[in-house]
Amino acid sequence: MILTKIKDKINFRKNNDELDKNYKEQSIFKAIVQKEFTDYIRSFRIIILLVIIGLTCLGSLYTAITTIQDALEQSDEAKEIAKDSYLFLKLFTTSDGTLPSFLTFVTLLGPLLGIALGFDAINSERNKGTLTRLMAQPIPRDYVINAKFVAALLINVMLIFALGFLVMAFGILLIGLPITLEEFIRIVFFLLLCIVYIAFWLNLGILFSVRFKQAATSALSGIAVWLFFSVFYNMIINVISKNYVNPENTTTMEEFLNKQETILTISRLSPSYLFSESTTTLLSPEVRTLGPYTMEQTVGALAGPLPLGQSLLLVWPQLTGLIAATLICFAIAYYWFIRQEIRTN
Amino acid sequence: MSEGIIEIQQLTKIYDDIPAVNGLSLSIKQGEIFGLLGPNGAGKSTTIFMLLGLTEPTSGQLRVCGIDSTKYPLEVKKRVGYLPDDLGFYQHMSGLNNLLYTASLNGIPKEEAEERAYMLLEQVGLGDAIHKKTGKYSRGMKQRLGLADVLIKEPEVIILDEPTLGIDPEGVREILHLIKELNEEKGITVLLSSHHLHQVQQICDRVGIFVKGKLLAEGNVESLTEQLFEREAIIIHVEAEPLSDELLQELQQLDEVSRIDYLGSSSIDIHCQKDITPKIAKLIMNYEVDLSNISKKNFGLDEIYHLYFEGRETNDTHKDKR
Numbered sequence: 001m002i003l004t005k006i007k008d009k010i011n012f013r014k015n016n017d018e019l020d021k022n023y024k025e026q027s028i029f030k031a032i033v034q035k036e037f038t039d040y041i042r043s044f045r046i047i048i049l050l051v052i053i054g055l056t057c058l059g060s061l062y063t064a065i066t067t068i069q070d071a072l073e074q075s076d077e078a079k080e081i082a083k084d085s086y087l088f089l090k091l092f093t094t095s096d097g098t099l100p101s102f103l104t105f106v107t108l109l110g111p112l113l114g115i116a117l118g119f120d121a122i123n124s125e126r127n128k129g130t131l132t133r134l135m136a137q138p139i140p141r142d143y144v145i146n147a148k149f150v151a152a153l154l155i156n157v158m159l160i161f162a163l164g165f166l167v168m169a170f171g172i173l174l175i176g177l178p179i180t181l182e183e184f185i186r187i188v189f190f191l192l193l194c195i196v197y198i199a200f201w202l203n204l205g206i207l208f209s210v211r212f213k214q215a216a217t218s219a220l221s222g223i224a225v226w227l228f229f230s231v232f233y234n235m236i237i238n239v240i241s242k243n244y245v246n247p248e249n250t251t252t253m254e255e256f257l258n259k260q261e262t263i264l265t266i267s268r269l270s271p272s273y274l275f276s277e278s279t280t281t282l283l284s285p286e287v288r289t290l291g292p293y294t295m296e297q298t299v300g301a302l303a304g305p306l307p308l309g310q311s312l313l314l315v316w317p318q319l320t321g322l323i324a325a326t327l328i329c330f331a332i333a334y335y336w337f338i339r340q341e342i343r344t345n
Numbered sequence: 346m347s348e349g350i351i352e353i354q355q356l357t358k359i360y361d362d363i364p365a366v367n368g369l370s371l372s373i374k375q376g377e378i379f380g381l382l383g384p385n386g387a388g389k390s391t392t393i394f395m396l397l398g399l400t401e402p403t404s405g406q407l408r409v410c411g412i413d414s415t416k417y418p419l420e421v422k423k424r425v426g427y428l429p430d431d432l433g434f435y436q437h438m439s440g441l442n443n444l445l446y447t448a449s450l451n452g453i454p455k456e457e458a459e460e461r462a463y464m465l466l467e468q469v470g471l472g473d474a475i476h477k478k479t480g481k482y483s484r485g486m487k488q489r490l491g492l493a494d495v496l497i498k499e500p501e502v503i504i505l506d507e508p509t510l511g512i513d514p515e516g517v518r519e520i521l522h523l524i525k526e527l528n529e530e531k532g533i534t535v536l537l538s539s540h541h542l543h544q545v546q547q548i549c550d551r552v553g554i555f556v557k558g559k560l561l562a563e564g565n566v567e568s569l570t571e572q573l574f575e576r577e578a579i580i581i582h583v584e585a586e587p588l589s590d591e592l593l594q595e596l597q598q599l600d601e602v603s604r605i606d607y608l609g610s611s612s613i614d615i616h617c618q619k620d621i622t623p624k625i626a627k628l629i630m631n632y633e634v635d636l637s638n639i640s641k642k643n644f645g646l647d648e649i650y651h652l653y654f655e656g657r658e659t660n661d662t663h664k665d666k667r
């Protein structure tokens with residue numbers, strides 16, 4: 001009886017110790033994240049990028065709002081129609097031609113932000129000689145890379161949500177239309193998608209920072225990959241499809257569709273393409289499918305927006321694909337970092 | 346024999362088929378200052394990395410404070426402070442903040458960390474530069490900050506990799522003094538690596554000579570000298586004019602003299618087993634001779650070191666000839 005009691009007490013003590021240890025480790029992890037976060041906020045590189053992104057997004061918001069307002073003022077009927085047609089989502093996608101839309105800006109500048117956050121994560125520590133000092137402290141090695149990722153992700157999340165909610169707030173104030181719940185959820189999902197997309201580039205940056213000893217090399221490689229996917233990849237796809245999906249070479253409809261599908265699959269290897277596909281689906285509920293379809297298939301279909309659930313279902317593969325790419329990048333970076341020799345020479 | 350605070354047995358590390366450390370065995374007692382001496386690329390840093398568990402040994406046993414550093418590196422790193430040779434700090438942060446960051450990584454509560462940091466910065470002589478950004482620190486200041494950084498976790502052992510590298514002589518003196526002080530006041534065991542022999546000689550209780558991954562000799566400076574120069578422990582250099590054959594013969598016949606090297610018409614090196622400088626001086630004065638210089642050559646680590654390298658080089662060339 002007494003024995004079991006003592007045993008219980010010992011067990012309890014053990015648990016307490018373990019809890020204490022866990023708590024301590026967490027606080028150490030938090031300390032690294034905190035330091036990295038402060039570094040990011042104070043670095044000119046990130047401040048400049050944040051200002052650019054903020055300004056361009058507000059600029060695009062302004063043009064979107066003026067366009068929508070012009071359209072609304074034309075007649076009272078327009079207002080009625082607007083209520084049913086997800087006008088709010090248009091804030092993110094419309095432009096009057098002078099400035100690109102919010103969506104375009106995020107697609108363009110998001111990767112740059114991601115790369116800027118990640119490209120010198122590890123190699124700058126190595127070059128400054130702080131990595132050995134850091135590794136001589138009683139912290140597990142992966143804390144360093146994990147904490148850096150978490151800190152950068154925090155910046156990313158805060159920026160995207162701040163911008164997204166700002167746009168919504170301005171929209172409500174200036175257009176005077178209330179936002180519906182569905183629109184709100186769609187926008188939140190869109191913002192989450194942006195975060196995943198930027199996180200992909202962030203992890204690519206971290207990967208290069210582990211691989212390349214020079215920060216410049218890793219930054220340039222990151223930018224090269226970004227340029228390739230945002231500019232050249234489309235061109236290459238175009239060139240291929242011109243020859244491959246030439247109507248003169250195709251005899252049956254089925255063959256044509258198959259070839260079209262193949263081209264689509266190849267394009268989907270690009271994260272930028274996945275991102276644009278999924279964002280347009282989320283922000284324009286009229287989009288019903290992402291692949292080619294025949295006239296026969298559309299016969300009998302009522303033209304109308306898809307419900308939220310269906311839109312989400314449509315972008316599910318894209319979303320998981322993006323997350324997978326992000327995780328793969330991080331996993332490789334993690335593995336390399338753990339296996340790497342710490343010494344500099 | 347009691348177990349030392351650092352125990353290394355048959356430690357071997359092989360990089361790309363080339364052994365960086367080869368069968369190293371070493372025991373360092375608590376409260377000792379041990380100097381690991383060797384040329385660049387001898388494997389000093391590799392050994393230190395293995396002691397901290399940052400690199401896995403190919404084979405062999407390592408124990409620091411009784412803990413296996415390969416299996417439990419975190420536990421070892423809690424007790425051991427390490428000052429790397431290519432020391433760097435976060436340049437945009439002040440000296441104080443750099444220290445506080447290290448403290449937070451060691452799980453030291455904030456108030457305590459601040460108290461310790463101020464005290465340590467005063468102790469290492471950086472009291473004026475506490476809030477200065479480390480990017481503006483000079484090399485010597487960085488090294489001192491590094492020492493404070495190592496000490497903030499109150500370690501049992503500190504490992505210093507080339508602590509005097511790139512510092513002016515006055516700075517070196519101060520740093521060495523500081524190390525000695527720490528060792529005496531707080532009883533911290535110190536392992537330092539260097540290739541600056543004079544400096545190490547001043548403060549080390551024992552030294553190990555480490556060449557090409559092997560420990561060639563170990564002991565305090567005197568015992569090393571004895572080990573190396575068994576019969577000819579002392580060399581007395583004499584410059585006099587004229588050196589007659591008679592005089593030389595008489596010198597040769599002294600019991601303690603083992604050999605005389607003729608360096609020129611007026612100078613000789615007398616190899617003796619004991620210090621008999623006065624005896625030789627008297628003997629020379631008996632003759633009608635102008636004695637211009639008589640001096641005892643001390644074997645510093647430089648000579649010890651040099652001897653090893655000379656030996657190594659001749660061995661190598663012998664092999665080549667064969």
